[in-house]
Each structure stands twice: as structure tokens, then as C-alpha cells.
Amino acid sequence: MPDDPDYIIRVKKDKPVKLFGFQLTGSRLRNKIFARVVFVSVVPLALAAATSLYITGLSHRYDVARIEDNVIQNTRKEIAKIIEETVSTFELFIGINTATGRPYTAIPELKREDVRFILEGILNDISYIETISIIDISNKAEFLKLIRGADGIVDSWKFNDVGGIEYFRKAAGGSNYVGHVYSTIRGPMMTVSVPVKNNEGTIIGVMAGEIKLEPIQDVVAQIRLGEDTGYVYVVEEFGQLVAHTERESSEFLSVGRIPLVAYVLSGKNSIGLGGQSRYTSFWGEEVIAAGSYMSEYGLAVIAEWPVKDANAFLHLVRNQMAGFVIAVTIATIIVSVFLANRIVKPIQELTRVSKRVAIGKFDETASVKTGDEIEDLAMSFNEMMKGLKQLEELREEFVFIAAHELRTPVTAIKGYIQMVLEGATGPLNDKTKEFLTKVVDANKRLVNLVNDLLEVARSEAGRLTVTTVPLEMVPIVRSVLSELKPLADEKSIQFVYNPDSSLPKTMADEGRLKEVLVNLIGNAIKYTIPSTGSTGSPQAGSLPGPEGPSGPRTAGQVVSGTVTIRHEVQGEKLTTHIQDTGVGISKEAQKKLFEKFYRVQTEQTQSITGTGLGLFIVKQIVEKMNGTIWVTSEEGKGSTFSFSLPIAASAF
């Protein structure tokens, strides 16, 4: 029986997974425990984290949208308030003409000095009004126009006919007018106009002015979002920047190509959670943006908040959550590895010890200290092993004693029958001789069996003694061949042995080595079955010369087979091959050949007797001499048994 425990108990082995030399997985149970612990702890955690992240993100987006919307709405209100207040500045109340006692019907009826005083007062009070004029409704000509020049307020030299200009026509029609924004050297400006009515509500003129958008710029400049990084800007209907939290509007920037701005300028609002946009801004920052359109003034109010700042809180939460999940995952993996090891290791210990028991080794108990049912199982296992050990010892003792006790009587039987055959009790007739010869043969087999059993018993009891010394292999082989030559001659088997004279000495026990050689060469002879009806061997022509130890042969002599012995030096080993031309051994049989009581059972070998212990004993002896033994064979073509032994140190 081979010593490899896996030969007896077949264990499925998985490839171990190691990390930094630490075994993470490696057995099925460990894999299962590891995977399931990780699954039940990490997956819910990851899902919870993802869900939490989603909800937090959604909530945060809602918050950002709400903040931006509030800022936009407030900006809209401020802009509307500024424009409305400015327009209201131009609303002029014309009372009764004191000279006539009737309402004024035309602007020219007013005293130019009075009008100038009023207009100049407005220009002095409101610094962002650049021009102001009053136009008569009838002749459509400017009655008075004041301009804020570099040297102060001056009268316009030219009083134009403005009848075809939009701001006059609208106001003359009774509506307040707020014109388009246009760019000037002093910044964006717009024209406003309002109808001038007398105390009866009749429109007698138009008051018009051109205003800078400084108040809007001032309001927008104060608006911030988040950590002062978010900003607002106002765009006029052609996409020209009017005001910006951080930048001078005189930068003449056209931002109408920004998709969000274009969308808003088309008259739509882009606010709320659904209206939020994210893009790289005109100024190169990734922003979250929203916008709203002031249709009454043709202005778009856009809020842009750099993502970096807007999502700073979310990034913090996300990073903390990711850190937590990673930490828990790592901890879970480590814990699951330890947990798996804690469960698997005692089981592995039990498996290891049970494998030793399977090959009859009871010298080691399972050491499991888990303080739980697995330790109880290990203790029970150790108790069971003790019982088995006792049984095994009893069996070995029985075999040894039985074999030993049997050897004395069978030896006596052998001696006495031999004496009877030799005529010590008087002459024997042929029939008696024949019967006694069969008794001798049977007794011989019995002696062999008893000897083999004793040898096996010694081996298993550890009493097989081997003393290795440096030995010359060739004389020993020659001696064995000489001993077995009669047996070979009986079957017309020729020995072939041409050793190299320079072979090194080998470390072996001479008696045990002879035992090995006798067994292997004897088997070679035994399993080389002579051919019948042949007068010449097919191999005769290739037989070696008369130098062989089997002695000279003459041409034409019948040879039924050959047994070839040769040596080979392989590194620090001397290998001896015994090759026969016998029946050969099947692959299946080769695997069990060195097991106890195994015999190759074929049609050709059924008549050959044996105990089935020879090769087991040979293997024990060779291994005891620190050697190895193996066989190569092919059915019908013979076998080669090889054993290698260590070369004596003196040979090097």
C-alpha cells in the first residue's frame, strides 16, 4: 500500500488564493464561508450606500436648484424694480396752464426754462441717466434735450424730429417703453420713454431718456452663491452680457452661444430640478446652471454655480461613505478569512490525521482547541483512533506470533519429509515418492508464505532491520544469478549481464539487497513463460556472447526468454534494471503491484504460485535503504523492474 494518503482518501483540492502570502481561499468550505460572509455583509452595505448616495445626491440637486431659483427670482425682482423705478422717474405730471386756466394741450406751451429745470433736476438726481428729452406729440420734435457730457449737462444743439423712432411711437401710443439693450463705450444702456399727459389724461408729449444699466450691474455684483464662487449674470436678447457678479459688463462678451442661455433667450425658463444644466461655462469652469427669461425687458438671468463648490458637501458625504464602505469591506474580508480559517483549520486537522489513520499510522492525535463541537468531534475521533490502534497492534501481534509459531512446525515437517525421501525410513515406492514430493512442494510454499508474513509483520511493526554499508553491486548480482541459474535453465531462460567494471559502490544491506535481487530476478524467471513447439528462439541470433554468467550456449539451443540485468548511474543514485521478456503487466495492474497480497491474475499467470507479498516486501526493503523502486511494462512484451540506491559517499 503506498504511503500517499491521497491515494487512499481522494480529496478534491482547489487552487489556493493568496494575498501577500496570506491564504485567502483554498478549500471549498473556506471559499463558501468567505464568499457568503462577504456577500451578506458587503452587498447590502454597498446597496445601502448606493441608495443613500442617490437619495443624498437627489436631495442635494434639489437644494442647489432651489438656491439657484431663489437667487434668480430675487435678481429678477431687483431688475424689474430698478427699471420700473427708472421709468416712473420719467412720468411727468403737467398741471393747469395758469396763463389760460386750461389744461396744457402741447409741450411748447410749457416754459422752456421750467422744463429745463425739471429735466436737469432728474439728471442731477439720477447719475445713470445719460440723456433726457421731452417731445411734443404734435410736431414729433424734441422740445428740449439734455445730455450728460464730459463737461457736465449740456443742451442738445439739435432738436430732432423723432416721429419715426420706436420709443416715441410707443409712448405716444400711451405705453411705457423699455427698449433693447445696446453697447456703448460707457457700458450697456437702454432707452425708456413714457407718455406725458395733462391733468385730463390727454397725451401731449413723450418723455424719453437713455439710461446706463449700472444699477442692475450693482445689484448683480452683490449676488453670490455658496462659498462666493457661484455667480449670476444678465444677458440681453442678442446674447450680449449686460451684468455679471464678477466681471465688468464692458467686456463686450457674447454669451448667447451657451446652450442654456440660448434656450432661455428663446423665451423659456430653465429652473427647478428639471431645468438644471451642467456644462463648462464660458469662463472655463464646470458649472451647475439655471436661467429665467424676463420677457418684458428681453433679459435673461442666468445663475451658474461651479460644480466643485456646489457639490462640495456631496463630495464630502460621498467620500466619507466610500471610505466607510471600503473600511467595512476590508474589515469584513479580514474577519471572514479568519472566520473561515477558524472553521476550516480544525476540519483540515481531522482530515490530515484521518489520512494517517487510513495508512495505518496511529502515532499522531488530532489537536483541535476550539472549545466547541468541533473540538468534541476531534476528541471523539482521537478516542476512536486509540481503539483502532489497539486493534491494529493486536492484529500485528497475532500475525507475527502466528507466523513465528507456524515456521517451527513447517520447518520440522520439511526436514522430516526430506529425510523420508532420502530413505531414512527405508526404501519408498514410486507412488509414495510422488506423493511426498507434492507434500514437499506444498510445504515449501507454506514456508515461503510464513517467511513472507513474518517479513511483513516485522516491517509493519518497525522491526525490519537494515544496515547499509558501501557495497560492490556486481558480485552480489553475479551471486544471485548463479543461485538462480538452475531455475532459469529449467525454463531455458538466458541471463544477460554485462556490467561496467567501473560501477561505484552503493549503500545497501547485502542480505537485504540479495533478497531484493532474488525476488525481482526470480519473478522475471517465473513470469517468463516458455514457448511450446518451438525449436529455436526468435531471439537466439541476438543473444550475447559466452561472457554472460549463464554460461556458453551452443547454436541451435532452445531459449525461451532472456532476463537482462544492467546498471545505470543517475546523479547520486545507482539504478539497477531487471528486464525480462515475460508476459508483461497491464497499466492497471502496475498501479497495485506493490500492494500487499496483490497478484496479477491473467490466463497466463494463473498457474504461477505466490503469496502476493514479495514485491511489497521488496519495496519496504528498498525504501528502508533510502532507495526507490518502480516498474515499466507492456503486456506481451515483458517488464522492467528498476530500483535505485544511493551511491556510497566514498565514490565521489
Place this chain on the structure above:
Amino acid sequence: MKRLFVVGLLCGMVAASAVGLFLFKNRVEENVKVTQSQIHRYGDPETSIEKVRIKAFYVVPTDQNEVNEEKWRWLRARMIYALDQAALFHEVQFRRQSAIVYDIYPNPVILSRNSDYYDAGSRTVILISNEIEKRVFRPSGDLYDESFVQSGPSEYNVIGLVYEGPGGWGGAVYESGLEDPEKIADCLGISPAMVAIVEGEFADGFFLVSNKEYFFDPNFRSFGTSIVYHELGHAMGLPDRYVSKGIEIDNVSASCDEPPEQAAGVVSVRQTNDIMGLGRFKPIEINYIDRELTREMGLVE
């Protein structure tokens, strides 16, 4: 099977993380697209005015008062101021997509004839421009200055005249296969007074403003620079945007293949308050060019 389970587990975790991150992301939109404007002469995409070079002159008829050094220094300073302001105004209106540079002729140019000859209404600018072309820009001219007449290959060249006399006019030079101004006017459907044959090859446009009215007269001075740009605007092809007693037309075609929409004498001008309209009488600092005009000059906003 176990491997599939582990791989599936890992894939599930990665997918859950990816879904979380995806949902965390906001809607991402296309980034800003920038379209470059190609500024050109009004209604004439073939003629670029991305760089306008003005060759400015102070021109004095023979019979006018003698030009002394002090007056010339004062006027030159005013010209520099006006042209600087005009350049700044132009830059603002065209979003820095077009620029004006200028060179002032180092000395006043005394014209060869008396005022009677030059004070011919809208023809004044043509008469003086033709003379300047001959005397300054031709090597045979008595005032030829090789370094002064240089200009860049892709520049739009304008002769700017500050005239010691009345008036303010401007116009652009167009190629025509016809030689008779009457025929050209008839072909274009405009007044013959608006067409003149230009001699010389330097100028793509020209304008004239009166020194007396727009630089010296205190009543005009506050908007004198606006007048300068207004006339310069004509040199870049821009039409008037105000109603006057003359002929108002806001579509001048450079080719008889493209008949104008309006016929001569029909008042169809869209009146505006910009620098080409009534706005020419207000300071340039608060002036602007109507967007209908800048769009027709290739400005993309």
C-alpha cells in the same frame, strides 16, 4: 459555478456603484460653441473690414486763413482724440472683431484751389479725395511720402478728411462696369448726386468732416466725434438712418444685378436713434450702431 458567483457578486457591486455615481451626476449639456464673426463692409461679405486703416488729412482750400502752427497742433490733438474715440467705439460695437488704426498726415494739406471749387455739396469729398490721391498717394505727387502711404495687404483703406470748410460726407468705393454716373445711378435706382467717379486706387472708402462745425464750433463739439464715426460709417458702406430733405435710401447695391428694394425719392428709411440715425448728435460715449446694421456687417452674437 463558484467563480461565476464571485464574478457576479463583484459585477453587481460595481454596477451598484456605477448606478449610484450616474444618478449622482447632473444632466450634462453641450459646452459653449464659439462662432467667429467675419466683419465685412455693409451688405458686401466679400470686402473684409476686420482691419480698417484711416489715412487722415487736414485739408485747407487756398483761400482760407493761413494755417499757423498753434492751430494745427490744437486740431491735430482733436483729430487724435476723435479717431481714438472712434476706434474704441468701433471696437465696442464689433466686439473686438474689427479694429481701426489711423495715420495722420504730418502737415496740413493746402489744396490747389479756392473754396468755391470744393464747396460743392456731396461732391466736396470726391473732389478733395481725388486730389489727395494724386498728390499724396502717387509717387509723382508733390506731397508723396512713401512711408505714409504704406498699408497692410488685407486692410480696408479709408481717406479721412478734416476740411476747413462746411459739410460732412462719406462713401464707399464700389467697382462698376459702367462709366457714366447717371447710368450707374439709374441702374442702382438712386439719385445721381449720390454717385461719383473716383480717381485713384488707394481708397476703399472716404469721408469728410468740417473742422469748423465738428471740431471747433462749441455747439457741435460734444458730438463731433459721433459725426466723424457717422461719416466713417458711410465709408464702410453704412446707410443713413434718419429722414432728411434729401434722398433717403437704405439699400445701396454694388451691382446692377441686384436691384435695390427702394427707388430714389421714396422715404423708406428706418429711423433709429443710433449713430447712423439721430444718435449722431449725441456723444460717442453713449452711442451705438443698430444691430440690424452690425448683423449686415457680419457680426455674430
